[in-house]
Structures are given as C-alpha cells and as structure tokens.
Amino acid sequence: MDFSKTAKKHRAQSVSKRRSISKVSIVVFIILFTTWFCPSPDSIFQQEETSIQSVQDVGHSSDACYGRRVHMYDMPEVFNTKILEFCDGKLVHWIHFCNHYKNYGFGEIVNTTNSMFRDDWYGTDAYMLEVIIFERMRSYPCLADKPANADIFYIPFFAGLDALPYLYNDTRKMDKQGHEVISWLRANAAESWARYGGQDHFMIAGRTAFDFGIPTMDDWGTCLLDLEEMQNVTFMVLERRPWRSLEQAIPYPVGFHPSNAASLNSWIERVRKSARTHLFSFTGALRPTLSIRRMLSNECENAATECSRLDCAKVSCSHNPVPIYESLLRANFCLQPRGDTATRRSTIDSIVSGCIPVLFHEDSAQKQYMWHFPEDYRTFSVFIHEDCVTNGTCIVRDILKKIKPAEVIKMREKLISMIPNVLYRNPSDVNFPYIDAFDLTIEGMVRKATSLKKSPPLSTS
Numbered sequence: 457m458d459f460s461k462t463a464k465k466h467r468a469q470s471v472s473k474r475r476s477i478s479k480v481s482i483v484v485f486i487i488l489f490t491t492w493f494c495p496s497p498d499s500i501f502q503q504e505e506t507s508i509q510s511v512q513d514v515g516h517s518s519d520a521c522y523g524r525r526v527h528m529y530d531m532p533e534v535f536n537t538k539i540l541e542f543c544d545g546k547l548v549h550w551i552h553f554c555n556h557y558k559n560y561g562f563g564e565i566v567n568t569t570n571s572m573f574r575d576d577w578y579g580t581d582a583y584m585l586e587v588i589i590f591e592r593m594r595s596y597p598c599l600a601d602k603p604a605n606a607d608i609f610y611i612p613f614f615a616g617l618d619a620l621p622y623l624y625n626d627t628r629k630m631d632k633q634g635h636e637v638i639s640w641l642r643a644n645a646a647e648s649w650a651r652y653g654g655q656d657h658f659m660i661a662g663r664t665a666f667d668f669g670i671p672t673m674d675d676w677g678t679c680l681l682d683l684e685e686m687q688n689v690t691f692m693v694l695e696r697r698p699w700r701s702l703e704q705a706i707p708y709p710v711g712f713h714p715s716n717a718a719s720l721n722s723w724i725e726r727v728r729k730s731a732r733t734h735l736f737s738f739t740g741a742l743r744p745t746l747s748i749r750r751m752l753s754n755e756c757e758n759a760a761t762e763c764s765r766l767d768c769a770k771v772s773c774s775h776n777p778v779p780i781y782e783s784l785l786r787a788n789f790c791l792q793p794r795g796d797t798a799t800r801r802s803t804i805d806s807i808v809s810g811c812i813p814v815l816f817h818e819d820s821a822q823k824q825y826m827w828h829f830p831e832d833y834r835t836f837s838v839f840i841h842e843d844c845v846t847n848g849t850c851i852v853r854d855i856l857k858k859i860k861p862a863e864v865i866k867m868r869e870k871l872i873s874m875i876p877n878v879l880y881r882n883p884s885d886v887n888f889p890y891i892d893a894f895d896l897t898i899e900g901m902v903r904k905a906t907s908l909k910k911s912p913p914l915s916t917s
C-alpha cells in the first residue's frame with residue numbers, strides 16, 4: 457500500500473507525544489477518555505447460564521488437537537473478504553492494495569533474474585498480516601465447527617483494512633470503528649463469549665495498536681480497542697503498546713513464504729554459507745524526527761567498506777525483498793534503530809537473513825515478541841542503548857568489532873534456528889515439518905487460554 461508515509465507521520469507524532477507525558481497522566485487520560493470520548497454500544501454480553509463443557513474435561517493426551525481447537529466465527533463477508541473488493545481506491549481514494557492480497561495475502565511473486573529469490577518469494581505488504589492469518593486459518597487442522605468444542609475463538613475481522621476509512625477519510629468519524637462487529641458478536645456469539653467473558657477470543661490486525669487507540673492526544677486512532685467489549689479480547693498486531701497486556705505483537709510478514717521443507721532448507725543453507733563481507737549494515741530511509749537514525753547512518757558512512765548501506769529512499773524496497781536481502785546477506789550485524797514507531801519489519805528480515813540484529817530500545821523487540829523469540833536476547837542479538845549512541849559514548853562499529861568470530865558464529869546459528877519461527881509458510885503444504893509464525897501465534901493464545909481455564913468458567917461459578 458502506498459499510504460505508509462501518512463500513517464507513519466501520524467504515528468511518529470503519536471509516539472513522541474506519548475513519550476513526553478508521564479505514566480500517571482497516561483493512566484488518567486485512558487480512564488477519562490475511555491469513558492467520555494469513545495462511544496460504546498450498550499453493554500452486550502450479559503452472562504448467561506450455559507451448559508458448555510470444557511474440552512479439557514473430555515479430552516485426552518493422544519489427541520493432537522487437544523487443547524488447541526480453534527473456532528473461526530462464520531462472520532458475514534462484509535467483515536473480511538468483502539473489504540478486499542474495495543482495494544482499488546474505494547476505501548480511501550489514494551489507497552490501492554489489489555495486488556497485495558493475492559496469493560494468500562503474500563502479494564505478487566517476485567520478478568527477478570536472481571535465482572536465489574525465484575521460488576516462494578513475494579512482494580509482501582506487511583499490512584496484509586490479517587489476510588495471511590485468515591487464509592491460513594482456513595486450513596488449520598484443528599478447527600472446531602461447533603463453538604462448544606473450541607478452546608479458543610478467532611474473530612475473522614479485517615480490523616486494519618476496515619480502519620482505513622476511519623483513519624484516512626474525514627467524511628467518517630474517526631472514533632466509530634467496530635460497532636457492527638460487536639453487534640454481530642452480541643447476536644451470534646453470546647454463549648461462547650459467556651464462558652470466559654471473551655478472554656479466550658482473539659482478533660488480528662496488520663497495523664500497530666496505536667492505530668486503534670483513543671484519538672485524543674494526537675487525533676489518531678479508531679477507538680476500537682477501547683470499546684468495553686474489547687477489554688478481554690487478545691488483539692494481535694504488528695506492534696503492541698508495551699503497557700497493554702492484551703495486545704500481542706506477532707512478526708511482520710516478510711517476502712519469503714516457503715511452500716515446502718526443501719525450499720526452506722535450501723534458503724537456510726544459503727544463509728549459513730553467505731559471504732559476509734561487511735561488519736554491519738544499515739537499511740532504511742532517514743527520518744528527520746529521530747536523530748538515532750541519522751547518527752547511525754553517519755556511522756555507517758564513516759565506516760566505509762565495513763558498513764553496507766541500503767537507502768530505501770533511493771532504491772524501492774517496500775514491495776521488493778531482493779535489494780534488502782542482498783544487502784543483509786552481506787553483513788554480520790544489522791542495525792535496527794526505532795523508526796516512526798519502535799518496531800521495524802527489518803528486524804524480521806535480519807533474522808531471516810542470518811544478520812545479527814543490533815537493537816537500541818527494548819520496545820523494538822523484547823517487549824513485543826514474547827510468543828516468537830527466545831527469552832535470552834544475548835544469544836542472538838546485541839543491545840546498545842540508544843542514549844549511549846546519541847550522547848556519543850557508544851561507537852557502534854567499535855563495539856561490534858570487539859565481538860569474537862566464534863561468538864558471531866554461535867549467534868548466527870541461534871538466529872538460523874529461529875528462521876522458521878518468524879515466517880508465514882504457504883498454507884498449501886500440509887506436511888510442512890517446521891513450526892512457523894502462525895503455529896507459535898496459536899500456541900501463545902492456547903497457553904493464555906489454558907491458564908484461564910485453571911479457574912472455573914464464569915458462567916458456572
């Protein structure tokens with residue numbers, strides 16, 4: 457999609473403003489504005505007496521789907537696939553995404569003469585995350601047709617695409633998103649909702665959580681996440697707000713979507729054997745707002761041949777993974793400073809290319825990917841606090857040069873082991889032997905639901 461610039465401008469403002477106010481005032485704002493400014497439908501989910509039996513009572517351990525059955529609500533298409541029909545500027549006249557939702561949401565197949573990228577590579581648009589998950593869920597082997605048999609509940613609402621007119625077309629009110637979804641759930645899901653007050657339900661959006669917040673401090677956000685009925689729903693996004701426990705970040709979809717084990721294995725071998733001629737790499741356009749990017753870009757230029765610099769303002773990389781991966785495969789370390797928001801798709805790109813990520817802020821990954829990344833970041837990344845760079849104390853090149861080659865190899869092997877976990881594989885291969893980002897997303901939600909179920913269902917207590 458071509459609307460990233462405007463979105464990013466708004467988000468950058470949103471982030472910087474948020475940082476400038478204290479936590480106390482955030483809490484006060486949230487309380488006040490949730491109550492006053494986000495219109496909410498009448499409270500809808502009255503607890504009903506129900507006779508739903510927990511599957512754990514009847515399940516047994518030989519059942520591969522035990523504890524992980526998903527009910528995908530059969531919602532009207534107007535909440536999901538119908539929205540795709542408006543891809544040609546009909547949601548917001550300058551936003552076009554007809555090519556991006558093709559091929560299970562992976563986008564168009566990459567057109568390149570480089571044989572490395574000929575199979576299973578796409579011009580993937582990260583905003584299509586919600587389409588990718590939807591497409592994959594349709595062939596998930598543990599779907600439960602009957603809500604009564606499900607452990608967790610997927611609300612197939614394309615919240616990010618649905619948000620576009622609210623965010624970008626001033627004819628509609630910014631703060632009214634989601635009311636139709638809530639009405640539908642009220643009419644059709646009351647019974648399964650009542651089991652745990654909606655806490656075993658989840659929704660996915662290919663945007664950052666800031667886009668669905670309260671539009672008070674920065675005139676940005678649809679209020680969706682502040683609807684009373686959303687207060688128990690796990691909301692999976694490209695970037696969570698670290699202080700909101702119901703938001704969970706899942707990896708940005710990148711251009712590689714392996715369709716079989718051989719394709720993934722041969723990529724991994726290329727990553728392992730790649731000639732890393734540069735100490736580090738910096739990918740991305742400069743932003744005037746955050747000086748960390750500029751400082752790192754300068755460091756990269758000063759390091760001359762030790763740094764590989766790819767400027768996406770000069771080379772178009774948004775829907776072409778080839779130049780990005782050609783650059784990342786050449787470097788040992790990849791700098792991942794905050795951009796317009798704390799996370800970057802480039803962090804996932806760098807894992808997939810075996811380039812050790814150098815992180816500068818905890819919000820960029822540590823506080824995001826708890827379901828997908830190992831707990832000990834020292835085993836696969838380097839952390840340099842951004843203040844230390846901006847005040848001139850830390851020279852990135854010097855720090856990276858001190859890391860011993862044996863340590864670099866160890867970290868890279870750790871990264872390589874993570875590659876399958878951050879990719880969204882092609883849904884067509886049912887015998888795919890690796891656990892991918894989708895599988896870990898379900899796992900994370902299942903763990904959450906399991907801990908819920910240790911306490912008795914609301915409706916029978």
Ligand SMILES: *[C@@H]1O[C@H](CO)[C@@H](O)[C@H](O)[C@H]1NC(C)=O
Pocket residue numbers: 545546547548549550625626627
């Ligand atoms: C958006 O709003 C403008 C008025 O500001 C209107 O003319 C236009 O039709 C609306 N729709 C789209 C798809 O942009």
Ligand SMILES: *[C@@H]1O[C@H](CO)[C@@H](O)[C@H](O)[C@H]1NC(C)=O
Pocket residue numbers: 567568
């Ligand atoms: C692929 O790229 C080549 C060279 O740039 C171009 O001539 C060709 O039309 C492209 N094919 C498609 C399907 O876009």
Ligand SMILES: *[C@@H]1O[C@H](CO)[C@@H](O)[C@H](O)[C@H]1NC(C)=O
Pocket residue numbers: 501652653654655684685686687688914
């Ligand atoms: C959210 O869950 C709590 C139980 O933890 C329940 O009391 C509350 O009614 C639920 N909220 C909604 C909107 O269902």
Ligand SMILES: *[C@@H]1O[C@H](CO)[C@@H](O)[C@H](O)[C@H]1NC(C)=O
Pocket residue numbers: 841843844845847848849
């Ligand atoms: C620079 O920032 C680092 C990290 O916050 C801090 O430890 C160091 O004391 C600072 N140095 C100066 C000169 O301000």
